Amino acid sequence: MNLRRYCVVLAFAAFVVAGGSEALATLQQQRDQIAVNVLVNVTPAPVGYNGAGPRIALGMTMRARGSAIFDAFQTSDQTPIRIGGRTHLAFQTAQSALRVQAMVSPNPNATLLYYNNPQVVINQQAGTTASYSCAYTITVDKTISPAWNLYDGLSNDFSGMSFPGKDLANNTYLQGAHPNPTATPFIVYPDNNNNWYKRASATTAATYCIDLTLTIPSSVPGGAYSTNAVYTIYF
Amino acid sequence: MRGWIGFCTLTVAAILLSVMPASAGAGPVKVQWYVTGILKFTLTPNYNTGYGPVPAKFGTQPTPNPGAGACLLGCADDFNTVVQGGQYLYKYAAHLHVVTNDANGFLVYGEGSADFSDGGANSFPVSGSLYYLPSGATSDSNTGFSPGYPFNKTSGTVNPSTPLFGSAPTITYMTYPAPMFTATAPTADYYQDYELKVPANAPVSSSEYFVWVVYTVVPQ
Numbered sequence: 001m002n003l004r005r006y007c008v009v010l011a012f013a014a015f016v017v018a019g020g021s022e023a024l025a026t027l028q029q030q031r032d033q034i035a036v037n038v039l040v041n042v043t044p045a046p047v048g049y050n051g052a053g054p055r056i057a058l059g060m061t062m063r064a065r066g067s068a069i070f071d072a073f074q075t076s077d078q079t080p081i082r083i084g085g086r087t088h089l090a091f092q093t094a095q096s097a098l099r100v101q102a103m104v105s106p107n108p109n110a111t112l113l114y115y116n117n118p119q120v121v122i123n124q125q126a127g128t129t130a131s132y133s134c135a136y137t138i139t140v141d142k143t144i145s146p147a148w149n150l151y152d153g154l155s156n157d158f159s160g161m162s163f164p165g166k167d168l169a170n171n172t173y174l175q176g177a178h179p180n181p182t183a184t185p186f187i188v189y190p191d192n193n194n195n196w197y198k199r200a201s202a203t204t205a206a207t208y209c210i211d212l213t214l215t216i217p218s219s220v221p222g223g224a225y226s227t228n229a230v231y232t233i234y235f
Numbered sequence: 236m237r238g239w240i241g242f243c244t245l246t247v248a249a250i251l252l253s254v255m256p257a258s259a260g261a262g263p264v265k266v267q268w269y270v271t272g273i274l275k276f277t278l279t280p281n282y283n284t285g286y287g288p289v290p291a292k293f294g295t296q297p298t299p300n301p302g303a304g305a306c307l308l309g310c311a312d313d314f315n316t317v318v319q320g321g322q323y324l325y326k327y328a329a330h331l332h333v334v335t336n337d338a339n340g341f342l343v344y345g346e347g348s349a350d351f352s353d354g355g356a357n358s359f360p361v362s363g364s365l366y367y368l369p370s371g372a373t374s375d376s377n378t379g380f381s382p383g384y385p386f387n388k389t390s391g392t393v394n395p396s397t398p399l400f401g402s403a404p405t406i407t408y409m410t411y412p413a414p415m416f417t418a419t420a421p422t423a424d425y426y427q428d429y430e431l432k433v434p435a436n437a438p439v440s441s442s443e444y445f446v447w448v449v450y451t452v453v454p455q
Contacts, residue, residue, distance in 0.1 A: 035291070035322060035380055037366065037432070094276035094452040097348065097403040098329060100365060101304050101445040102314035102431060110320035110435040118363040118432050119385060159368075159382040194293070224413075226368075226382035 028149065028234040032112050035228040036136050037119040038168065040158060040214065044222040045127040111141050113150075113233045120212065127218030131183075134209040137175060138231050140202070147203045148235040151196035153187045158225035163217055164188070165227055171211040172199055183213045186229065196232055274341070275334040276452045280312050281305050282330035282426070283373055288314045291322035291379020291430075299326050304443070311445075312429060320435035324379035327370060328429040331450060333422065339455040340418040343425070344411055346389040348449050349398045353442040359434050361446050362387045366430040367415070375428065383430045386448060387412065398447065406449045415450075 117136040124130050142148050152172070154165040169183035187197045200206065210229075281287075284307065287299030302313030312328045335341055347361035366383030391406040398404070416425055437444075 096278035097447045097449040098280045099311040101443050103316045104437050106439050107318035114435045155380040
């Protein structure tokens with residue numbers, strides 16, 4: 001009997017040691033999960049020779065293609081008869097709409113875990129690093145036992161032509177306190193064996209400021225890129 | 236009287252033209268003509284079976300459960316009942332089909348015509364609440380946490396200026412926003428899911444919240 005009890009305790013200890021905080025998290029329940037959309041508008045790095053044709057050549061190619069459809073309808077150009085006006089295609093714009101609708105019902109847990117800003121928009125040039133102070137806040141509004149655990153991470157790498165999510169670092173600190181000495185890269189959930197990073201644990205309410213530091217590789221083309229910073233609370 | 240004057244004028248002109256010598260000559264003549272621009276845009280909500288909203292979660296996805304306002308290949312994108320602070324994915328929300336004979340291609344703009352409104356005093360912002368993201372024609376691996384791009388409230392002139400549940404508005408632009416898509420081919424299809432992040436402070440209402448998303452296609 002004692003041996004059986006010993007084995008159970010030993011197995012539990014091994015489970016906790018092997019899984020660490022993740023194992024503990026699984027013993028708790030996920031209570032809420034929210035996401036802050038991070039939208040990055042990348043302006044291209046200054047032009048450098050990359051082996052391809054220079055930008056002006058690309059522009060000329062596009063122009064030539066643009067006039068091709070009209071040229072196809074012309075005869076040899078000697079003494080043109082202009083019927084009047086400019087020789088271009090006359091297009092109208094087209095517009096259509098769809099309705100999006102929803103019924104909103106109350107959520108008693110809506111204030112358990114929340115942000116001050118559903119979306120962060122960053123405009124930055126490729127090949128640069130920049131920091132954004134307190135880009136958003138995350139609040140856990142739980143003041144009674146048991147203790148809560150807050151986990152974070154990115155849902156995925158930046159979409160579009162894609163660049164790594166770990167290029168986005170965070171400095172997460174209690175609002176009103178000093179930032180940490182350094183920022184640490186976000187973990188990317190699917191790249192981390194579908195595990196989040198344990199950010200904080202407490203038994204009182206807390207609001208965290210999140211400074212973001214983004215490094216965009218110079219090879220990233222201009223465009224819009226997006227990911228989600230996901231926050232999950234367990235207790 | 237005026238009719239007689241017109242008749243006489245035309246008669247004199249015809250006689251003069253008939254006695255004038257025709258100029259003769261040889262040489263190439265350039266003939267050119269206008270081609271009528273064709274731009275056809277078809278917008279189809281709920282474009283595939285399995286359309287509808289699912290709560291945002293990782294792992295196995297729930298079955299979509301659209302509201303009564305949605306129907307296959309039409310109607311509205313109805314997120315059904317959502318909770319304050321909740322986040323949702325709407326699968327197969329919109330299919331945009333564009334055909335033009337402009338070899339330059341075209342630009343697509345998409346914006347909210349207003350904020351979400353319940354038709355009365357309650358509203359919440361469309362910016363930061365409603366997002367779009369690429370989907371597939373017949374398959375969809377997105378979740379409510381897949382990266383999306385925001386629909387913003389337009390700065391164009393909306394007609395009618397007051398949102399109407401049953402009537403699609405139009406937007407007139409003095410300046411276009413950033414394009415949603417830039418096509419360099421004359422024909423393209425775009426498939427979109429939507430995401431809805433309900434603000435935690437969105438007022439609870441007994442009426443349905445709605446917003447019209449307006450797409451505009453402009454040849455390049």
